[in-house]
Amino acid sequence: MASLFFFNLNMKHLNHIGFIFFLFSLTESLALPTKPQDIDHLSATQKFIDENTAYLTIIAVSQYVQEASFDEVEMLVRAMVDHKNRCLADSTLPECSKAANEAIQDSICAMEGLPQKRNFSHCCDNASIPRRLCFFFNKKANVEFLPPFPTLDLEVKCQSYKNNSESFLNHYMYEVARRNPFAFAPVLLTVAARFEEAATTCCEQQQKAICFQVKAAPITQYLKALSSYQKTVCGAFMKFGPNILNSINIAVFSKKFPKIGFEDLTSLLEDVHSMYDGCCEGDVLQCLRSQSQVMSHICSKQDSISSKIKECCGKRTPEREDCIINTNKDDRPEGLSPREPKFTDSENVCQERDSNPDKFFAEFTYEYSRRHAELSTPELLRITKVYKDLLEDCCSRESPAACYRHAEDKFNETTERSFAMVQRECRHFQELGKDALRSHYLAKFTKAAPQLSVEELISLSKEMVAALATCCTLSEEFACVDSLADLVLGELCGINENRTINPAVDQCCKADFAFRRHCFERLKADTTYVLPSVSALVSALDADWCQTYQEDLQDKKDRFMVNLVKWMPEIMDEERLCLLAKFTAAGEKCGQVQEPEACFSPAGSKIDNESQAAEKQI
Structure with missing residues (x-):
């Protein structure tokens, strides 16, 4: 295997990359190797990108063209490094005015025979924006078409790592990226860093197999959880538009930081929205830049966002990221009542809704979420949907206030139905045991979606059982089960808006993001199969x-x-x-x-x- 002698990434840089991930609690962010007092985070981000062009290209190309061989990826990396060097020498060259992601796709399309051989020539025939989306929708979540993940004897693996760690790690990242085409670049960088740490430690030990087993499991779990979450949120974004993305992130941040003001939250969400624009489409460089901006934004307003992150933001990386990750949800502000009367008691609710509906319902989600941090993000979205539907009815009546004054009863009814579903699922877990429970979900998923492959159905069942095994003994059982079960449905529904399984499943996946758990619970066996x-x-x-x-x-x-x-x-x-x-x-x-x-x-x-x-x- 050819060595990437031109590859200029020092893997130690990856140890300076942290993430913020709270499953349906906070979206992940990237911190670059800078001190928190550095003012110009943009220049620091660009410096990181310039130093790591080759490595980032491996991720981008492997995710866009999953069928590409490692040698083909190496050739494209070499082309991008040459492109970068030319533009550093003369930025006035015509090709240097293009965005980096466009330049990567140009290189992919220009590689002789590759588009035809790997079946994406239809993307290269498109103009800039359609081409970008074509590459995105060409990604395949089901990677059964790829050969099994390469396995080597541990002694051989360790010797390869010692002989040429860069080539070994590059190939590892190529294999991981092509199998996780929707994982955000910072997540894959973190996976690479953790794998390098595992290889460095375990290859020096006598019991290599035991060491790798212990260290590989959390890396795999981390990648699976992050990739699943990102795919679910990006799928919601692609299918339902920016409003649902905004609602998800309002609930997420309001639960984690109940002290944050609505105006500050709105400002922060602008950066978060930009982050998803790039990350969901697979633009690794925009993803890096915008996630860095989110982190800097949080720490620049730490006093007004949370009382618990001040110490974290004063640390150097990577301690800053680890600190924020491990910080508990902020305490609910003193005097914050369980309900906000302006949304149920005011005589002017309908007028306020009509004057600016998006802002009105965003503020409702914010106020309800910061008061009910014990609920899952999907449940908070259901509450918002119930409130929207209620006002649609109430505001058409002669006496709206008398109608929406009972909104809390509607919210409680919705939550009780969701709680009952989780209690039933956890009762099954306790009574059946893992093997029988897996058979139960195999039957349930297969009846609902028999069109899926055997591998997909087995994977969904395993994930559902794992979710219950993780959550059903926790104090926050409801939020945990409801969030992880929703991620399983995100895997089933997929990220592509054109994915079709059967009419009933498609209806659940596309009709209402907030209530798809309830929709799937009612599904019967597909009679059209x-x-x-x-x-x-x-x-x-x-x-x-x-x-x-x-x-x-x-x-x-x-x-x-x-x-x-x-x-x-x-x-x-x-x-x-x-x-x-x-x-x-x-x-x-x-x-x-x-x-x-x-x-x-x-x-x-x-x-x-x-x-x-x-x-x-x-």
Whole structure:
């Protein structure tokens, strides 16, 4: 593998990159290697970008063209480094007037044969803005088309790292970025930094495998959580527009910083909106710049934002970021009542709404969120939607005030329904255990969206079980479950507005962002789905089952369960589990014969005969 001898990133820089991530509590931000007292954060950001052009190009290209080989990515990185050097030498050159992301896409399109080979020539035929969006919508969240993540013997891996750490880490980041096309660049930089720290530590130890297992798990969890959150929020932004993005961030910041004034929050949200403009489309440089601006904005107004971040903002990086991350939600300001009477008791509510609806409902979300930090962000958005619908009705009546004076009752009813859903889910977790619970969600997701691949359905079920396992023992059980479950639905709905699964699922994904959890809860089995033949079920019973290792056993069971639900969606859970048990037993017996394929063939399969009998009963 060719070495990136021109690669000019000192990985130690990555240790100076922090993030702020509070899951549905605060959006992440990037801090660059500067002291907090540095005034010109823009020049510091640009300096960082100039020093790390090659590394940032790896992220951008790998996310835009996931099918590209590492050698192709290297060639494009070399082209961008040359571009940067030319422009530093003579900024008056015509190509130097272009935005960096446009220059990256120019290079991708100009590489001979690449657009045709990697199936994105239709994007290169477009003008600037349509091309930018085309590259974005060409990203594929489902990465089953990529080969498995490369695995090496740990001794070989460590030797490669010691021989050429830059080339080794570059290839690692290429593989991670192409599999996480919607993760923001700062997140991937943090992942790279943490992986380098793990490699540096573990490659010096005798028990390398144990060390990597311990250190890799939190890195993977961090990447999964951040990527899922960012994809969900960007999906909301792309499908529902800037108003829903604004509502999400109002709720997020108001819960975390209940002391912040509405005008200060509005000013901060302008920077946050700019951040998502760049980050969601995959413009790594705008993403870096705007996230740096968000961090600087927070710390420049620390006294009016939070009483708990002053000490954090006085620290050097990366301590500043770690400090803010670990700071608890600010205390609710003294004298702040549980409700704001101006939205329910005033005689002028309808007039104020009509004078500036966006500002009016933004302020409502702000006031309700800072008073109810115990609620999840999705629930706060539901409350705002309920209030909007209520005023739509009340303000058309003869006596509006008498109508909206009971708004709090409507809010409580909505929250009680959401609480009941979470309590039911956590009760299932406590009663069923993880394995049975996974089977429950496999059946639930497969019935609702049988068009999805087996891999996607298994992944969604695992994520839902993991969410309940994480949250159902916490004091803030409701907010945790509701937020993480909403992220699972974000994975299902996807980021692309043109994604189609089936009419019922599409309706839940596109009709109302705030209430999609409630919508999915009501979904029945998709009756429009054309059931596969019985051979589709029997195909799960193949020789691969017989040679599987123990760690793959659960995966085999899951695949069988998905096929079974697709084939027989109407049978009871007990019958489905019974067939699963028989399948498992048959697989164990077939593993002991010389020709296991014959055991699973339609002619000789006891499972198949029983399945055909069951088919006739449906």
